[in-house]
Amino acid sequence: MRTYSDSAIYPVERKDRVLGSLDMALLWAGSAIAVNVWYSGGYLSPLGWVPGIAMIVAGSFAGSLIFALAGVVGSDLGVPSMVTMRPSFGLRGSQLISLLNYLVLVGWTAWMIFINASAVEQVSAILFDYSAFPLWITLGGMLCTALALVRAGGWRWFTRISVVMLLLLSLAINAVVFLGYGWGYLAARPVWGMDAGVAFDLALIIPLSWAPLAADYMRFSRSSRGGFMGSLFGQGGTNSWFYITGLACALAFGAYDPTAYVTRISPLFGIAALLVIWLGTITTTFLDIYSANMSLINVLPSLKEWQGSAITGVLGTVVAFLPWLDAFVGFLNVIGALFVPLFAIVVADYFLVRRRNYDVAALYMPKGAYWYRSGLNPRAFVAWLLGVAAYVIFLHATPWLGATLPSFLTTMLAFVCLNSSSLRS
Secondary structure (H helix, E strand, O other): OOOOOOOOOOOOOHHHOOEOHHHHHHHHHHHHOOHHHHHHHHOOHHHOHHHHHHHHHHHHHHHHHHHHHHHHHHHHHOOOHHHHOHHHHOHHHHHHHHHHHHHHHHHHHHHHHHHHHHHHHHHHHHHHOOOOHHHHHHHHHHHHHHHHHOHHHHHHHHHHHHHHHHHHHHHHHHHHHHHHOOHHHHHOOOOOOOOHHHHHHHHHHHHHHOHHHHHHHHOOEOOHHHHHHHHHHHHHHHHHHHHHHHHHHHHHHOOOOHHHHHHHHOHHHHHHHHHHHHHHHHHHHHHHHHHHHHHHHHHOOOOOHHHHHHHHHHHHHHHOOOOOHHHHHHHHHHHHHHHHHHHHHHHHHHHHHOOOOOOOHHHHOOOOOOOOEOOEOHHHHHHHHHHHHHHHHHHHHOOOOOOHHHHHHHHHHHHHHHOHHHHHO
């Protein structure tokens, strides 16, 4: 059977599994130390300080649990995320999902490159009174693409250095905010109300949005258990921290966008904060580019790994020039509606229906066990559509309950019921 050395969509051999649990924790911590997490934390300010913290921690770890379970499938089998879809949706079904995932990840890549350039632009204006926004977009896209090309060994060293730097800078930012605006001040800030379910969903959706990427990196982990624990706590803990930081800043300064208020405190603080934003987007964006590349290769297996990353990096950089930041919250809802039920099916299929028993060779065999009907598994697509419908219904009919977990559980139940004969066998 072919392996990772032949093509990026084939199983990773033991010799190439170089990431320990700490490496995995740092990798996903780097994904959570990002301006979109900080920015999103501010949206919970209507709920208030203490209730906001409670929903942030609960939502962050709920989303991270689903994300880490999705990664375990890849870690057990050594295969990328879109290949883990093949047993559930069929070989051609996984290709349809890959196209959707590719579009989403190009969008994330473009948005993060745009934010990266915004941070550099402000540092440049403060220090040198110099403006070159198109240049910063171009250079940021080039750097993120280069990191996507270096593979697991390079990621390990880059994240060990960069994430530790990010953590130290972030601690300094937290110290400034919390020493200047203490617990009592933040807890006493006026609030105007938000449903707890909505706040829970907002905290959950960003870690869960990494589920389509989880196996792409966890397949390089030395063990499934270490990969799971590192991913769960690296993503869940850091996502909680940065959401809470965004919540605190929004309550203290009355603004959601970090780039809009960090320079108000002092020029030195502003530069440090903007550097966190800049480096944080780098550690996030190269993950998007690499995983988009994996989706592309799942559709076009003859494509070389470096070619896919280069194509995606260029495309994301071009899209970054388009003004689409205002669509961010709506974009998150689209991701939730589509990918929450999708990964409910993957988790239910692997852990409940198949009981962690996939035929790895059949993942690459047209007309094999996972071919179903013309490469599509109708049961999975029916369950997926039911899950998307459930998400939309819960989102609008019961906003106080939230949409994500009800949709996730509804989809799991539907898929398990549709495959009840497999459970009995």
